[in-house]
Amino acid sequence: TDTQAKQRITVLGSTGSIGTNTLDVLGRHPDRFEVHALTASSQVEAMLAQCARFKPRVAVMAQEAAGRQLAERVRAEGLVTEVRWGAAALDEVSFAPEVDAVMAAIVGAAGLSPCLAAARAGKRLLLANKEALVVGGEVFLAAVRQGGATLLPIDSEHSAIFQSLPDDPSTWGQRIDKIILTASGGPFRAREPQSLRDVTPEQACAHPNWVMGRKISVDSATMMNKALEVIEARYLFGVTPDQLEVVIHPQSIIHSMVQYKDNSVVAQLGTPDMRVPIAYGLSWPERMASGASPLDFKSLSAMTFEAMDAHGHTERFPGLQLAWQTLRARSGSCAILNAANEIAVEAFLNRQIRFDQIHAVNQATLSALTLAEPGCLDDLMDIDRQGRETARGFVGRWAS
Ligand code: NAD
Ligand code: MG
Numbered sequence: 001t002d003t004q005a006k007q008r009i010t011v012l013g014s015t016g017s018i019g020t021n022t023l024d025v026l027g028r029h030p031d032r033f034e035v036h037a038l039t040a041s042s043q044v045e046a047m048l049a050q051c052a053r054f055k056p057r058v059a060v061m062a063q064e065a066a067g068r069q070l071a072e073r074v075r076a077e078g079l080v081t082e083v084r085w086g087a088a089a090l091d092e093v094s095f096a097p098e099v100d101a102v103m104a105a106i107v108g109a110a111g112l113s114p115c116l117a118a119a120r121a122g123k124r125l126l127l128a129n130k131e132a133l134v135v136g137g138e139v140f141l142a143a144v145r146q147g148g149a150t151l152l153p154i155d156s157e158h159s160a161i162f163q164s165l166p167d168d169p170s171t172w173g174q175r176i177d178k179i180i181l182t183a184s185g186g187p188f189r190a191r192e193p194q195s196l197r198d199v200t201p202e203q204a205c206a207h208p209n210w211v212m213g214r215k216i217s218v219d220s221a222t223m224m225n226k227a228l229e230v231i232e233a234r235y236l237f238g239v240t241p242d243q244l245e246v247v248i249h250p251q252s253i254i255h256s257m258v259q260y261k262d263n264s265v266v267a268q269l270g271t272p273d274m275r276v277p278i279a280y281g282l283s284w285p286e287r288m289a290s291g292a293s294p295l296d297f298k299s300l301s302a303m304t305f306e307a308m309d310a311h312g313h314t315e316r317f318p319g320l321q322l323a324w325q326t327l328r329a330r331s332g333s334c335a336i337l338n339a340a341n342e343i344a345v346e347a348f349l350n351r352q353i354r355f356d357q358i359h360a361v362n363q364a365t366l367s368a369l370t371l372a373e374p375g376c377l378d379d380l381m382d383i384d385r386q387g388r389e390t391a392r393g394f395v396g397r398w399a400s
Contacts, residue, residue, distance in 0.1 A: 006032060008033075008035075009034070010096075012114055013039065013105035014050055015043040016107065017274070018128040018154065025290055028289055032283075035056040038058075039106075040060075042063045047061065047070055048073050055079070060093055062086070062087070062090060063085065064085045066085070067086070068085070091117040099123060101282070102115075103126045104154075106129050107213055109132065109335075112381075116139075118149065119140065119151070122147040122149050123149055124149070124152065125151050125152065126152050126281040127151060127155070135334070135335040135338050137332075137335070139375070153281070154274075154278055155232060155277070156274065157181045157256040158229070158236055159276075161237060163268045169238075176259075177260055177261050179233055179244055179257075179258055180245045180256060180257045180265075181246050182249040182256050182257070183226045184210075184220070184248070184251075184252045185223075185250055199221075207221075215342070223320045227323035230320075230323035230327075241328055248313065250306075251304065253300065254269050255267075270292065271292055271293050276292045331373050332373055332379075335380055336365060336369050339383070339385075341361075342388070343361065343387075344391060347395040353399055365394060368390050
């Protein structure tokens, strides 16, 4: 493919779990990709090592102090990378004309603004940052349409659904009966619901099948991750809330499935390794090596499934229902839920509230707020801010 121009990529959140997996995949294909920009929040040493290895044109730190530190270290090492910092710089490396594709791997609503910048500029937008779509909703989709961007899912479930659907999105509506998202059930799938009061951040972050950032690890333990994914699927695939279903599949081999009108089910399978959906997003509609091991059917003992309304899962994972509740409520509710959950998870990780109080904060915040329908990024950021403020109030009241 040396006749083809290399794709220029910006990796937002390059020091995180998805970011480092993305760089692993990019490093396997130096003939196809070059890195335009890498970004992180505050991890100076990790970013310095990535700059030395991938020689990006630009490195951005979200935090100013970290940016100044990195600039000094980059100069001392004699690297060519230009260092910037702050929110405007994150947007800039996402819409820069020389960029072909943006991997959105920042965690939380903090990633929304650069996602919208990439969408409006018509980039290939590889979306790991599910919170951005949950908060952005229709505003996000409108930016993708107006900018002529290509939105490709990186979340393993959504990549699986995308791979199980026909190429032409205009046929999806008339063919899909429902979308079935699989969930591992996380570290507490078989725990007594009452005993979840006492679990620690360390226990919540020890996922059986995936190594991930701390926020998504806690979300997997509460199954709020699956709630966010149900909302994400609603927007990515244009189905109604009734067409979305969740089933527990502890082995994480089937990554999700589509049931068609004739009850034929198409699924995508593979070892649990995020480099598969990352490589697919980068190479789509082609395929390329990901570094993941092949699935070994001879050593696969069993694939099992559990309904969400059995085995005590309703009591164990009360947050999952909030996906349908907020999707059926006025637009903006999903943004409130996301804001509350970000605050609640942070408070749990800081040992201010108990594990079961994450759901209490989310529910109380949703009940406390009714806000006007959002029409633009400023409206969304305002809803996000009010959601956080209200959630912090409940955390303050309940903190032990
Ligand atoms: P992580 O915590 O490991 O990494 C987050 C990255 O974002 C880091 O580079 C960090 O420096 C940067 N960052 C954090 N806060 C920031 C801020 N306020 N401003 C700018 N940059 C900031 O997280 P992760 O596990 O890689 O997850 C990233 C996103 O991908 C999340 O939305 C998550 O839900 C989604 N996702 C992750 C996985 C996974 O396997 N880890 C799977 C599916 C989806
Ligand atoms: Mg997922």
